[in-house]
Amino acid sequence: MNKNKKLKVFTTTLISCIIFSLLFKWWTTGMPFHPSTILFGTILFTLILISLSISNVFFGYFLSLPIKKIKKIIIPAFIIFMLIILAISLLIISLSIYTYYLIMGFDTAHFINTLFEVEFPATIRYYSVCALIAAAFFFYSIWRQAIDREQQLREENLKYKYRTLKTQVNPHFLFNSLNTLSEIIYVDTKKADNYIQKLANIYRYILDNEETDLIPLKDEIRFVTRYFELQKERDGNKIQLEINIRQAEKYRIIPISLQILVENALKHNAASEKKPLRIVIQKNDDSSIDISNNMQKRNILNNSHGMGLSNLKERVLLIMGKEMTIATDNNQFTVKLPIDHL
Numbered sequence: 001m002n003k004n005k006k007l008k009v010f011t012t013t014l015i016s017c018i019i020f021s022l023l024f025k026w027w028t029t030g031m032p033f034h035p036s037t038i039l040f041g042t043i044l045f046t047l048i049l050i051s052l053s054i055s056n057v058f059f060g061y062f063l064s065l066p067i068k069k070i071k072k073i074i075i076p077a078f079i080i081f082m083l084i085i086l087a088i089s090l091l092i093i094s095l096s097i098y099t100y101y102l103i104m105g106f107d108t109a110h111f112i113n114t115l116f117e118v119e120f121p122a123t124i125r126y127y128s129v130c131a132l133i134a135a136a137f138f139f140y141s142i143w144r145q146a147i148d149r150e151q152q153l154r155e156e157n158l159k160y161k162y163r164t165l166k167t168q169v170n171p172h173f174l175f176n177s178l179n180t181l182s183e184i185i186y187v188d189t190k191k192a193d194n195y196i197q198k199l200a201n202i203y204r205y206i207l208d209n210e211e212t213d214l215i216p217l218k219d220e221i222r223f224v225t226r227y228f229e230l231q232k233e234r235d236g237n238k239i240q241l242e243i244n245i246r247q248a249e250k251y252r253i254i255p256i257s258l259q260i261l262v263e264n265a266l267k268h269n270a271a272s273e274k275k276p277l278r279i280v281i282q283k284n285d286d287s288s289i290d291i292s293n294n295m296q297k298r299n300i301l302n303n304s305h306g307m308g309l310s311n312l313k314e315r316v317l318l319i320m321g322k323e324m325t326i327a328t329d330n331n332q333f334t335v336k337l338p339i340d341h342l
Helices: 003-029 035-063 067-104 111-184 189-208 217-238 257-268 307-320
Strands: 239-244 251-253 277-283 288-294 325-329 332-338
Touching: 003 035, 035 067, 067 111, 111 189, 111 217, 189 217, 217 239, 217 251, 217 257, 217 277, 257 277, 257 288, 257 307, 257 332, 307 332
Parallel strands: 239 277
Antiparallel strands: 277 288, 288 332, 325 332
């Protein structure tokens, strides 16, 4: 706690104790301005400051613990805390009243009896009411702080996880692109050079959108079209892409998402002149688009770990809070990819 905050707490507590002491004595004795009022206010002020100091240490310790551990020890710890405050209160009251007796010249012979018969029972009654209020405040504060801390950790974890998922896109795309390049570089060097130029333009798009969570759908369509043209340099008419989306400028989408799904279809399906692989991208409603292809599974899949689809599914969930669904029906593989309005 900084100095300004400490001074503010001290001043507020002092003024509150003075006002409360005057009102309390006025209500109980009809004489607000009495020496006993000063005694009552001093005791109250001292108890509050000590309680706040102990509470500050107590809360600080609890908030440094894991939530599971807090749940186990919170009730016995609170009981111990309240007993400590009660013991300190009784001690301060005893010393304060004894000092008051000496200053006022009262007889101290019956001081102990007065403490146990009058002062202590009254203190315990008032303390019980304060304890109930303190318990409610204590448990609410611990619960609120624990919830806030858990939420903060959850948000930080999600942000970290999302950043990690985004960094997986570039190596995945580059790995597959270099595999394609290696297949054509010894067959047609001119074609390979053209491929490298187009690949550089495509990779620039990926780098430009690396820190972007959502981009215009029209930009992603333009990108996936260029990507597919690059693939056609190798496969020719064996593969086909059809895009049926109107008013693409009104929507946003996860960057590189269409490319990942098109790449997934190319990777997992065989294609030939007689049986071309046909990929269709179309919008059926205002919340998602469908990316589908006819299933012509390859007999052998090398290095297929499904990272592209699982990665994209997690990215969609983390950034959009929506589910990307996958369905297989009538020999068609379809992915329903969520989109947002601009």
